[in-house]
Amino acid sequence: MLGKKSKDDKKAATLAQLDADDIRLALQDWDASCIDTVIPDQLAMYSGRFAQWEHQLIAGFNLLFTGLGSKLQLLQCMECAHLLHTSPPSVSVCLVIHSIDGISLRGAGTQRALSILAACRFIHVVGSIDHLNAASLWEESDTKRFGWLEHIVHMYAPYTNETLVSTTWGSRGKTGAAPTAVSGIKYILESLTPTDLAVLRALGTQQLKDGGSMVEYKPFVDQCRKAMLVSSVQAMRNAIACLTEHGLVVTNKADQMRVPYGDHTIQHTILGLNPPAEDDGEGEEGEKEDGHEGNAIAESVATE
Template identity: 30%
Template sequence: MGNNGNWEGDDDENEEEELEHLRSYFLSKELASSAKRSKHKLIDINVVDEQELREAASQIRPKHENEVNTLMDSYKTIYPEWLLALRCGFGLLMYGFGSKKALIEDFASTALTEYSVVVVNGYLQTINLKQVVMALAEVLWDQVKTKQADRKRKGWASYGDLPKSQQPFNSQSMEDLLTFLDQVGIEDGDFFVCIVIHNIDGPGLRDTETQQYLARLAACAHIRMVASIDHVNASLFWDKNMAHTQFNWCWFHVPTFAPYKVEGMFYPLILAHGSANQFVKTATIVLLSLTRNAQSVFKVLAEHQLCHPEEGMPINDLYSVCRERFLVSSLVTLNAHLTEFKDHELVKIKRNPDGQDCLHIPLTAEALQKVMLDIN
């Protein structure tokens, strides 16, 4: 028993010694990394002008052109399958690496010649969804009237009187337009209008309300949807009912390896100088993530700078105004807000002509007014 006790004691000592070695190892690594940590910031990088970078990027010749063309041609053999899926009431969702814009437009121009097609460029920053729905309603209305006239000319039974109250569409609400698209009286099951959406996961379509409207649109009786996605989390936009019942997606993996030339034109380049609009957008996003009081403190500083563009605002003056407006209770609270502003580079220290250190927002008056308008 005594020997066993000694062995157990030795094991405990060895374990503590090993843990101490591990602590020393990680502590030395942490100290070494902190000593080597660079003080440079991303904004200190001397990046090139955006226009210059775009021109240089446009000169890059794509590789493996023959293989890419062969791959694109192979998808044309699947066009009949895609068309059959649309006729059966499914929506087509294309995914895979590379721009799918040319592929989808080729499918629409060759396989959907019997149908009307409305194209939506979802990669644009802003999209007026109601204008899209109005365009679909007008196309469908014209098609219905044409079919009605053909049936009357041939002496066939008509669909019944067309509801004149449906026009003009520009005076109808979104609900009325969707109701018309879903309930217009056409017995022909193979009659539909196709809507093509390049990047249904684009920045102008990502909000929940827009996706719900698109799902309801896809579920309309005489609407068929063909869309593409590129964002890795795009499927999280839709719940089970939206994906399997309303959109009724048929997923097709169609990597094209084609460059995102058109889609990429509307995104700022990472290695290029950010534009003023991009800086305003970034500042707005940061401010909206802060508390109401922090936003109010920033507004006080912004108001002073707009009235005195050549002067910064002393911290004591800012503290006095904020105390009067009950925005802060102590200088410690104000310093906490200012630290957050400085960390995000929304505020910098500027020395006035009298030698006093003052607070300054590194934005032009126009950009600052835009930020104020956005956060209000």
């Protein structure tokens, strides 16, 4: 039965969700407190291979970096210190993609589009992967188009930036589908149509009333039609399809659905219910604007 929440779900629902800025500062403080000479040494060692890697790009290969630790700093040094300043004048473009196996890039369509770009004569791709089963992302045709030349680089660096754009802050829901990162919900809500937003909030409200369990589709459709949130069943289907595509709603084969986040996120981020104030001051509390990273970190370097 899906009606009851586990003890872990109940505990997670009571925990306050931190803003991306708070998490970023905490991770940066942690990194600063852990002085490690291994990372600079590894970076200095691999920097000596930049020229070799550039020649491999010119030869028509695309480079894929794997190994222990974050490769973000290494690829940034390669693109900024070498590709931008040492490459000969040309019309080629080097696309540097950090964590090409990241949540937001794992779709088959996205990977196919990237592989088509990688197969272009004047486009070079440099990517990094961290997941053990990242190779399973690509079909045989995609792998051929990518033409990867793999390099194992052990940086032993913490995954600070990767953690900031991960989806681990939100619950994955009963279906196991990966939802949109909590840090990106605000921006998606701003892009939704009034109808889609109203349906999402109605679903979140009903889910909270049901104790976090899955919501039955047909009764919820009738509820939305009675509340005049949608004009027809087809309009409801379109709204659910849009919300599912954005990762704000997950469904199962039993015609049930839910918002894949904890109670706190639904209340304060989606429904906009502010927590009670501790004091009754005359001034109004300003709203914080979240400065969030994107769900994928991608940068392009063009040499002229």
